[in-house]
Amino acid sequence: MLKPIARLCIRAALAAALLAAGQAAxxxxxxxxxxxxxxxxxxxxxxxxxxxxxxxxxxxxxxxxxxxxxxxxxxxxxxxxxxxxxxxxxxxxxxxxxxxxxxxxxxxxxxxxLQSWRIFLIDAKTQPALRAAHTLGQLARLRAGSGSAWATLESLKEAHLSVVTGSSYNGLFQMLMAGRFDYLPRGVNEIFAEYDTHKQDYPALAVEETLLLHDQxxxxxxxxxxxxxxxxxxxxxxxxxxxxxxxxxxxxxxxxxxxxxxxxxxxxxxxxxxxxxxxxxxxxxxxxxxxxxxxxxxxxxxxxx
CATH class of the missing domain: 3.40.190.10 (Periplasmic binding protein-like II)
Structure with a gap:
């Protein structure tokens, strides 16, 4: 007959095994x-x-x-x-x-x-002004758009770029096309899906052709x-x-x-x-x-x- 201590040890071992099996499953x-x-x-x-x-x-x-x-x-x-x-x-x-x-x-x-490589959604009429921007100082004369809580906002500000913020994702497209700002930086991994999705609603929407930001x-x-x-x-x-x-x-x-x-x-x-x-x-x-x-x-x- 097993001693009480031995029985306790066996019960503890069985309980541990059952617990481990439950965790594995x-x-x-x-x-x-x-x-x-x-x-x-x-x-x-x-x-x-x-x-x-x-x-x-x-x-x-x-x-x-x-x-x-x-x-x-x-x-x-x-x-x-x-x-x-x-x-x-x-x-x-x-x-x-x-x-x-x-x-x-x-x-x-x-x-x-990839998302840290950013190109711009714009109103097509803004392309000449952006094409003429050869330095960050020249780009700062135009207004970037950003979500008010986006990670890229601080990098744009630290580069002394002019930024206008919006509180909602969809609202930023409306603000861009209403002329509230001049360009909306988007990750290269997301911009074309967004362009293809919103082009029908905003026929003047375009992808800027000449500039690239890397915000790391x-x-x-x-x-x-x-x-x-x-x-x-x-x-x-x-x-x-x-x-x-x-x-x-x-x-x-x-x-x-x-x-x-x-x-x-x-x-x-x-x-x-x-x-x-x-x-x-x-x-x-x-x-x-x-x-x-x-x-x-x-x-x-x-x-x-």
Whole structure:
């Protein structure tokens, strides 16, 4: 007959085994944020990447389920909801100092930095004035548009550019076409989808042809502070996709046509400061895709003849 101490040890071991089995079988619930509308295609790539990340980590972390928040939330409301972690526990957004500090960032740019290469939506009649801007000082004579809570706002201001802000995403397109500002900087990964979506409503809408801003603001996955396991899972998946080249392939699969349409190599390029973020975030060179590298084929002048 087993002694009482031995029975207690066996019970404890069985309880631990059952708990471990329950944890292994648990499904990770991801609640991702909603786009502005069904016409807003900015979340297509992030959703595809999220699926790839979670699928890659099934052997280590087990099953998962992706849900979406009930409603779209503008950036300030989304930030508060993420801190609470009930309505949404994951998003992908350009990084700011307070998001880096108060949420759990995954420090690998989801698009390898493509969104930080910015070209402009404009009213077509503004093209001559922008074509004549050869310095940041000359560009500062014109007015940029920005969301009032966008990460790029501080970089525009630090470069001493004139900025007019709006409080809603859709409202910025109306403000642009009403002449409230002269150009709306957008990531090369998002501008053509936005142009194609809004062109019918705004026939004079155009993509500016000559200028390029680089604001060095990475777009990252941000996890709710209480979701330590989910943060470990997303980080592990991103590292795995980065290591075997899957991340770069996915970025290019989704954005190759955008990069071709952007014709970055023909544009005058301005570097904008980013003093909001820890420079250590930029230390890993393998995290960043350089669209000017000859191997990508977007700059014909750089290719061997």
């Amino acid at each position: 648990a499904t990770d619930i991801v609640i991702f944020d909603q786009p502005v509308s069904k016409a807003d295609r900015r979340r297509e790539y992030a959703n595809a990447l999220l699926n790839a990340v979670l699928q890659r980590t099934v052997p280590e972390f087990g099953p998962y389920e992706i849900r979406h928040a009930a409603v779209h939330m503008e950036r300030p409301r989304l930030f508060e909801a993420l801190k609470d972690g009930k309505l949404v526990n994951l998003t992908a957004y350009p990084a700011t100092a307070n998001w880096m500090r108060e949420l759990k960032p995954v420090p690998i740019p989801i698009d390898m930095g 603001i990475p777009s990252l996955f941000f996890v709710a502070p209480g979701e330590t396991r989910l943060h470990r899972r997303i980080t592990a998946g991103m590292e795995a996709l980065l290591k075997d080249g899957s991340l770069e392939r996915l970025v290019l699969d989704y954005h190759r046509n955008d990069l071709r349409r952007a014709k970055l190599c023909t544009r005058k390029r301005f570097e904008l400061p980013n003093r909001q973020l820890d420079p250590a975030l930029f230390g890993r060179k393998e995290l960043w895709l350089n669209p000017f590298e000859a191997r990508h084929g977007f700059c014909p002048a750089l290719l061997p003849r």
